[in-house]
Amino acid sequence: MTDTAKNLVEVKNLKKYFSINTGFFKSKQLKAVDDVSFSIKKGETLGLVGESGCGKTTVGRTLMQLYKPTAGSIVYDGKQIKTPSDISEFRKKAAIVFQDPYSSLNPRMTVSDIIGEPLDIHKAYENKQERRERILSLMQKVGLNSEHASRYAHEFSGGQRQRIGIARALAIRPEFVVCDEPVSALDVSIQAQVINMFDELQNDMDLTYLFIAHDILVVRHISDRIAVMYLGKLVEVADADEIYEHPLHPYTRSLMSSVPYPDPKIARENKRIVLSGDIPSPLNAPSGCPFRTRCPHAAEICAQSMPSLSEAATGHAVACHRLKEIS
Amino acid sequence: MKKSAFSLHVDLESFMPASAEDKEYMVQMRPSSTFFKDGIKRLRRNKVAIVSFYIVLFITLASIVLPMLWPYSYESMLGVVPGKPVDASYNNLSPFKYGSTELRKIEAGEKVFPHVFGTDSSGRDYFIRVVYGARISLSVGFFASIIVLVIGLTIGAISGYFGGKVDLILMRIVDIIYSLPDMLMIILLASVLRVSLGPAIENTIFAKLGSNVISLFIVFGALYWVSMSRLIRGQILNLREQEYVLAARASGARGPRIITKHLLPNCMSVIIISTALQIPSAIFTESYLSFLGLGVNAPMPSLGSLASEALNGLTTYPYRLVIPAIVISLIVLSLNLFGDGLRDAFDPKLRT
Ligand SMILES: Nc1ncnc2c1ncn2[C@@H]1O[C@H](COP(=O)(O)OP(=O)(O)O)[C@@H](O)[C@H]1O
Ligand code: SF4
Ligand SMILES: [Mg+2]
Numbered sequence: 135m136t137d138t139a140k141n142l143v144e145v146k147n148l149k150k151y152f153s154i155n156t157g158f159f160k161s162k163q164l165k166a167v168d169d170v171s172f173s174i175k176k177g178e179t180l181g182l183v184g185e186s187g188c189g190k191t192t193v194g195r196t197l198m199q200l201y202k203p204t205a206g207s208i209v210y211d212g213k214q215i216k217t218p219s220d221i222s223e224f225r226k227k228a229a230i231v232f233q234d235p236y237s238s239l240n241p242r243m244t245v246s247d248i249i250g251e252p253l254d255i256h257k258a259y260e261n262k263q264e265r266r267e268r269i270l271s272l273m274q275k276v277g278l279n280s281e282h283a284s285r286y287a288h289e290f291s292g293g294q295r296q297r298i299g300i301a302r303a304l305a306i307r308p309e310f311v312v313c314d315e316p317v318s319a320l321d322v323s324i325q326a327q328v329i330n331m332f333d334e335l336q337n338d339m340d341l342t343y344l345f346i347a348h349d350i351l352v353v354r355h356i357s358d359r360i361a362v363m364y365l366g367k368l369v370e371v372a373d374a375d376e377i378y379e380h381p382l383h384p385y386t387r388s389l390m391s392s393v394p395y396p397d398p399k400i401a402r403e404n405k406r407i408v409l410s411g412d413i414p415s416p417l418n419a420p421s422g423c424p425f426r427t428r429c430p431h432a433a434e435i436c437a438q439s440m441p442s443l444s445e446a447a448t449g450h451a452v453a454c455h456r457l458k459e460i461s
Numbered sequence: 462m463k464k465s466a467f468s469l470h471v472d473l474e475s476f477m478p479a480s481a482e483d484k485e486y487m488v489q490m491r492p493s494s495t496f497f498k499d500g501i502k503r504l505r506r507n508k509v510a511i512v513s514f515y516i517v518l519f520i521t522l523a524s525i526v527l528p529m530l531w532p533y534s535y536e537s538m539l540g541v542v543p544g545k546p547v548d549a550s551y552n553n554l555s556p557f558k559y560g561s562t563e564l565r566k567i568e569a570g571e572k573v574f575p576h577v578f579g580t581d582s583s584g585r586d587y588f589i590r591v592v593y594g595a596r597i598s599l600s601v602g603f604f605a606s607i608i609v610l611v612i613g614l615t616i617g618a619i620s621g622y623f624g625g626k627v628d629l630i631l632m633r634i635v636d637i638i639y640s641l642p643d644m645l646m647i648i649l650l651a652s653v654l655r656v657s658l659g660p661a662i663e664n665t666i667f668a669k670l671g672s673n674v675i676s677l678f679i680v681f682g683a684l685y686w687v688s689m690s691r692l693i694r695g696q697i698l699n700l701r702e703q704e705y706v707l708a709a710r711a712s713g714a715r716g717p718r719i720i721t722k723h724l725l726p727n728c729m730s731v732i733i734i735s736t737a738l739q740i741p742s743a744i745f746t747e748s749y750l751s752f753l754g755l756g757v758n759a760p761m762p763s764l765g766s767l768a769s770e771a772l773n774g775l776t777t778y779p780y781r782l783v784i785p786a787i788v789i790s791l792i793v794l795s796l797n798l799f800g801d802g803l804r805d806a807f808d809p810k811l812r813t
Contacts, residue, residue, distance in 0.1 A: 198711050225713040238704035242726040251722075252712035302708065 140212075142310060142342050143174040143197070148206035150189075150196045154417065164417050166192040168366040169206075171443070174310075179336065179343040181357030181374065183350045183389070185413055189366040190346045191233070194312040197344065198230045210310070226256055229303035233315040235295035239287035245298055246283040249273065252305040272301040275338075276331065293324040297331075304335065310342045318348060329356055350389055354378055359449075362386045365424035366416055368443055372450035382452045382461065384429050423455065431460050500730070503806035510802020513795035520792055524596035532574045533586035535593040536760040540584040551584035553778065560584070578784060582774065585760075587781065594762040595788055601674065601763070602744035602796075605681035609743070610736045612682055613689025620690065621697025622720060632694070635687045643684055647746065650680045651755040671758035677747055685739070692735055696728035703727075730807040738800035741793040748789050764789045 232238035540551030654676030751765030771781035
């Protein structure tokens, strides 16, 4: 990765609010994603981590234009995506892999039709023969037996189904892929295989990833940079190794301290920070810093204003008022 | 460990871990089975459904084939011969009895085809009228269900797919129709349409069908689609949230493709099952409308109008009421049982 590489994806002040009915004619705004900005360079992998329910999926789907953003802009390859024609242009270059390998495959379609669907939509082949060849080579690429092309998805295991979903995402030869917790529904024994496959595919096909996970360990190896999310907001963004070795935000620190170390000596020295309380509901998020209800360093200022994400060191952005006092 | 001969303990030594090839083999060798094949397999195991299916098939085939082979027609009055006075001996014949001219033929050694169920009060062969009535009832039921299906599917799919205001308005219309007393509406509509439709369709192909049959279809089309559309809407609303639909949208799929490739195939079983269950209810409605004199136009018989005509001579010829009643019951019961079997085989979740 060179610093001169240009940004492929730029997300600026993205907001996605859902309105939730709380009674007759009453509704409330659920701020699933609240003012999130980040960028991904060409060929890079940005890992997005955070607890379940913090809005990672919503970021991925809004970025993929599956949800209409409430506010903010998404710039792809230097061009802002606004009109329907921008969106259909964008869909020729970007793809998404879903979390649930079961509900993400249509039970009434054969594997070859599932993988072939993006090709059909974008009329990416001249004749049936070419379509078939492309589907078979995609299946091979993700490690599926091409004899199974005419089978239905329910005949496959979770890992195999996720491979089908990956082949579908790769069908249009995308430049950018959003991977929404692609391994969290899989057996631990298979997770590593699939992650390695993502890694190989990235080298092979020159892909750029937004790789979502709730576990920082999962994304550590595949990510160049990692963004940590809490209650709809980004709290820390840095290089993967940097964030792993020098986490700055109190939330990231608590995440890191719960990571099991293989070496018991280090593990003993490494004091565990146990968070008190539960993650608040995004329906009534705390004022100011979203983390203040559980932060061991919370002070008065934390309730008054939201700390902005600003560089603490080069390439290491943190959103915390009391960074200096803590470190 | 020594194992007693009667012990139920599993002998661990007879197990060994599957090798990678074994696992691969298991995955490959299981025969490919589609949702449809699975459903058919389950349906086959349901004896009641299969018997019902054959009964329906038998009645349907009989009502198609028999009128072509039978020597009598449903409308010809056997005692009426042009240029001669009406021969009343043909009216109200008991089963396997003959009219005066037929008796003479038999004496002369000719073969005469028997009147299996006798004749009615106008001297028409009753058997063929029952067969014809079954044909009319079945086809009214079938086409009415198709109409209900088309309207219900279209409105339900639009409502579920677009949601929002469209859904709100359509579902309020559905609620209104739902809250109407349907018997009353059917009778009112049928009697209004009977009067207004007659002149309108004169000299068109519809005239042959008769205004009553058309008004029956209109009644079904106008009233019975609501439950179908509610059902489809619920299904679509549910399916729309599935990740494979999002995946299709992420690949650039638009409305028509999403509806035809993803939403409809996944609620196909619901559609087929509820259409199958709609047929008997339409037959039933047709029968009682005909019984009330609002059904098919005379001389065309339907099972309902046959039963209604039989009321006049109920004490003398009770079988004339019993026969069409049995045929109606048999058709409605078999169709219902078969529909239930379909539902259990293809969509057990739908059972209520
Ligand atoms: N379609 C939706 N309608 C309403 N609320 C939603 C919807 N999708 C997600 N949410 C809410 O937004 C929040 C973030 O969800 P999500 O993005 O799925 O989190 P994550 O992927 O990090 O687990 C959750 O509180 C969830 O309940
Ligand atoms: S801003 Fe305050 S509450 Fe938030 S993380 Fe920093 S110290 Fe904790
Ligand atoms: Mg998620």
